[in-house]
Amino acid sequence: MNGVLIVDKPAGMTSHDVVRRLRRVCKTRRVGHSGTLDPMATGLLLVAVGEGTRVVQFLIEGDKTYRATLQFGAGTTTQDAEGEVTHRRPIDHLEDLAVLQACQQMVGESQQVPPMYSAIKIKGVALHRLARQGIVIERPSRAVHIKYLTVESLMLPQLSFEVKCSKGTYIRTLCHDLGHNLGTAAHLISLRRLQSGTFDIKEAVTLEWLEQASPQDIGDKMLSLSSALRDYPVCEVNAEGYEKLSHGIPPKLANLTDMADFEEGQKVLFSLNGQALAMARFAPSRIKEKRGDFELLRVFNSSE
Numbered sequence: 001m002n003g004v005l006i007v008d009k010p011a012g013m014t015s016h017d018v019v020r021r022l023r024r025v026c027k028t029r030r031v032g033h034s035g036t037l038d039p040m041a042t043g044l045l046l047v048a049v050g051e052g053t054r055v056v057q058f059l060i061e062g063d064k065t066y067r068a069t070l071q072f073g074a075g076t077t078t079q080d081a082e083g084e085v086t087h088r089r090p091i092d093h094l095e096d097l098a099v100l101q102a103c104q105q106m107v108g109e110s111q112q113v114p115p116m117y118s119a120i121k122i123k124g125v126a127l128h129r130l131a132r133q134g135i136v137i138e139r140p141s142r143a144v145h146i147k148y149l150t151v152e153s154l155m156l157p158q159l160s161f162e163v164k165c166s167k168g169t170y171i172r173t174l175c176h177d178l179g180h181n182l183g184t185a186a187h188l189i190s191l192r193r194l195q196s197g198t199f200d201i202k203e204a205v206t207l208e209w210l211e212q213a214s215p216q217d218i219g220d221k222m223l224s225l226s227s228a229l230r231d232y233p234v235c236e237v238n239a240e241g242y243e244k245l246s247h248g249i250p251p252k253l254a255n256l257t258d259m260a261d262f263e264e265g266q267k268v269l270f271s272l273n274g275q276a277l278a279m280a281r282f283a284p285s286r287i288k289e290k291r292g293d294f295e296l297l298r299v300f301n302s303s304e
Helices: 014-025 050-058 096-105 128-132 171-181 206-212 215-221 239-246
Strands: 003-009 031-034 043-051 064-072 074-077 083-086 108-112 142-155 160-167 185-195 234-236 267-272 273-281 292-300
Touching: 003 014, 003 050, 003 185, 003 206, 003 215, 014 031, 014 043, 014 206, 031 050, 031 273, 043 050, 050 267, 050 273, 050 292, 064 171, 096 160, 096 171, 160 171, 171 185, 239 267, 239 273
Parallel strands: 043 185, 074 185, 234 267
Antiparallel strands: 003 043, 031 043, 064 160, 064 185, 074 083, 108 142, 142 160, 267 273, 273 292
């Protein structure tokens, strides 16, 4: 089996737990996932199988959409319900209008400090490993973009909302920051991923279905490499371009069947007759490699 499965992850297991179960189902150790979900979270998880593991790095770059619920009044070690309560703050001053206004103020570009309980590595050490030892270190903030935040339910002390955000945004931290901005504390109590890039939870299958389905049925649900990389512009190459790629040589613009305008640094998918050949970055001005107009990022096997 080769390709990518869209899985609806259940609560109570890690993303790697899903990978372990699918290794048994697909009878291969070449299984990986894209876009980690915490154990308490549910929803869309992209799982790559076989040759599909070669595209994992390209599946995490799209925007994400979540449905979340937070609770005001308490902060936790993990910024969610799985952590221990570290402090409590009064909420009797909260008014619905102020909460709604604070939510809208979260929309747009901002700087977010990643939580200690995260997989981010600093000097080669994952933050969550330090956090479990009681060690808290300074973390550099990073830019995130909240595309929209729509309140679905406000019944204090709880708030439910749908949010679309850039990759790398921590919804736990968003909840924590929202509580802080309102002069109280808050932590995430439920989270469900609805979309990742153009992938939608409506396309997902459950672990239970996968464990009971036949290999043929699973194969029917498996996205080919070209389908899994559907968020990127597709560039069909001619015979000369195909020959170059087969030798690991980046093609020139003249080796594409259709001329297109690309921005410097834009990632594209090279294909031939619908078959994914390689991922590349448009880099006509780079000095290191002068053989083509693109920088090859990953070349795939000739057969998906």
